[in-house]
Amino acid sequence: MGCCLTGCEKNWTDTKIDSEKALIVTPAGTTKADGGKRMKDGTFAYPIGSVFCGGTVADPQKGSSHRCHFYQEKFTEGPRRSEVEALVVIDGFRYRDVEYNEPGQYIDYIRINGLDASLGLGTGLTIPMNQGKYKGENELIKDVQIKSYKLASYNENEGHQNPDADIHIVITSIAGDIITIRFAHGVTPHDGYY
Secondary structure, eight states: HHHHHHTOOOSSSOOOOOOEEEEEEEOOSSSOOOOSOOOOOOOOOOOEEEEEEEOOOOTTTTTEEEEEEEESOOOOOOOOOTTSSSSSEEEEEEETOOOOSTHHHHHEEEEEOOGGGSSSSSEEEEEETTTOOOOOOOEEEEEEEEEEEOOOOETTTEEEEEEEEEEEEEEEEEEEEEEEEEEESSOOBSSSSO
């Protein structure tokens, strides 16, 4: 009987996940882990191994698009999007005549893929944004705070990116779940799409 109380119910992972490079979901209540990513403290952690960003200028009079894809795997170059699903996708638009001075002000939507279904948020969660502000357009989401959205800087002298990205987004569900998207001290190379 002792085994059933201590060992048989173990459904979390012992794998250490760097909280500075992860999507972490802290459930409001007790959930049953289906995906095997639940940690001992009850959170669900999804590692972020690589982040790739890009954008295009379709109309120079209007501005430029922005995109950022977060992957669990560590890739040396941006994978083909038709072959690998991103854990998190962020898209937005920088308007030419707008002064951008707040973190992630140009973000127009956030999509999170592959969530554990037991969380009650669906396996794919799309959150519409309006130039970095959440206007309540998803019935499951209460609030979105973009605490930091700094992509890696480029070292002109050495010809590479500095590992100084700082992306920190906190999403609160109506039920009280906390979803944290965190990517710090890493690089955010171009995704290879033009």
